[in-house]
Amino acid sequence: MMKKIETKYCGTITYTPDELIRFPDGLFGFEGLHDFLLIRLEEDAASPYCLQSTEDPNVAFIMLDPFDLVPDYAPDLSDEDCARLGDSTGEQIALYAICVLREPMSESTVNLRCPVAMHMETRIAFQVMLGGDNGYTFRHKLSDLVPREDSSC
Amino acid sequence: MLILQRRKGESIQIGEDITVTVTEIGTDRVRLAISAPRDVSIKRTELLEAAQINQEAADTALSASAFQQLLKNPKNKE
Numbered sequence: 504m505m506k507k508i509e510t511k512y513c514g515t516i517t518y519t520p521d522e523l524i525r526f527p528d529g530l531f532g533f534e535g536l537h538d539f540l541l542i543r544l545e546e547d548a549a550s551p552y553c554l555q556s557t558e559d560p561n562v563a564f565i566m567l568d569p570f571d572l573v574p575d576y577a578p579d580l581s582d583e584d585c586a587r588l589g590d591s592t593g594e595q596i597a598l599y600a601i602c603v604l605r606e607p608m609s610e611s612t613v614n615l616r617c618p619v620a621m622h623m624e625t626r627i628a629f630q631v632m633l634g635g636d637n638g639y640t641f642r643h644k645l646s647d648l649v650p651r652e653d654s655s656c
Numbered sequence: 657m658l659i660l661q662r663r664k665g666e667s668i669q670i671g672e673d674i675t676v677t678v679t680e681i682g683t684d685r686v687r688l689a690i691s692a693p694r695d696v697s698i699k700r701t702e703l704l705e706a707a708q709i710n711q712e713a714a715d716t717a718l719s720a721s722a723f724q725q726l727l728k729n730p731k732n733k734e
Contacts, residue, residue: 512718532707533714564713603713614713617706630710632702636684641709 510555511563513542523557524621527587530630531617536562539628541621552599554619566599569615572648578618578639584631588622597621601630602645609646615639 505517523538530536533556542553549571556562569576578598585591599619604611616639621628633639660668667677673693680687690698 530710531703532710562714564710565716565718601710601713603709604716604718614706614709616702617709630706632700632706635702641705 506557508540508555508557509560510540510542510553511561512544512553512565513555516540516542518557524554524626524628526628526630528629530564530619531632533562551602554599554601565602565604566619567602567613569598569600569613569618572600572613572643572645573615576615576639577637578615578631578633579637580620580631581634584620584629587629588620588627589625590622595623597623603642609644611645612642613645613648614641615643616641 505519507515507517509515518540522540524541526537526539528534536556536558538557540555540557542555544550544553544565549568552566552568554564554566569578576598580588580593580596582591585593585596588596590596597620599621600613600615601617601619602611602613616633616635617630618633619628620631662668662678664678664681667675669675674696675691677689677691678686679689692698
């Protein structure tokens with residue numbers, strides 16, 4: 504059955520319940536929201552994602568593929584995290600990093616310490632908290648990670 | 657800031673009714689047992705920061721220009 508939602512960034516879209524991503528524990532600070540849609544902002548493969556709540560249309564997060572930002576990103580998911588995601592090997596798990604976007608863009612940050620981890624088949628997801636000893640912080644400057652547009656000038 | 661040394665099994669008392677006991681000491685982590693009244697909020701500090709950042713991320717009213725800049729930024733540029 505198709506449902507309709509007014510999204511924060513992408514206008515009105517329709518979806519079916521099987522497209523939903525289920526967060527049993529919500530996200531940090533948003534523990535009461537459990538159902539989200541993962542929307543690509545543009546068609547191309549490097550496009551950011553929007554994680555849109557279907558329960559509160561005002562709640563949406565912009566997310567990037569952390570491996571695009573840090574090619575050797577190696578978050579050490581705990582056994583506990585893998586267990587609750589239902590994947591002991593970690594092979595079925597996709598990771599996304601939530602951004603805080605500000606103007607100017609140089610003030611924008613990305614949270615590499617708390618990636619969203621999603622099981623690609625079951626569509627169950629958690630926001631995980633990595634240990635403090637792996638070098639990933641809550642606020643990496645996007646401008647330090649993304650190649651600058653005008654770097655060739 | 658007050659800094660105290662405690663051994664396994666020892667505890668500290670905060671105010672009248674909060675007790676923190678060291679129950680286990682590993683190589684790089686300790687296990688604490690905290691006894692406090694129900695109305696005292698106890699959270700891991702990093703979870704508070706994570707919630708704060710998520711709130712900022714959700715509060716961002718993204719301007720069209722910031723959006724475009726993000727979208728055109730070539731993340732896989734060689």
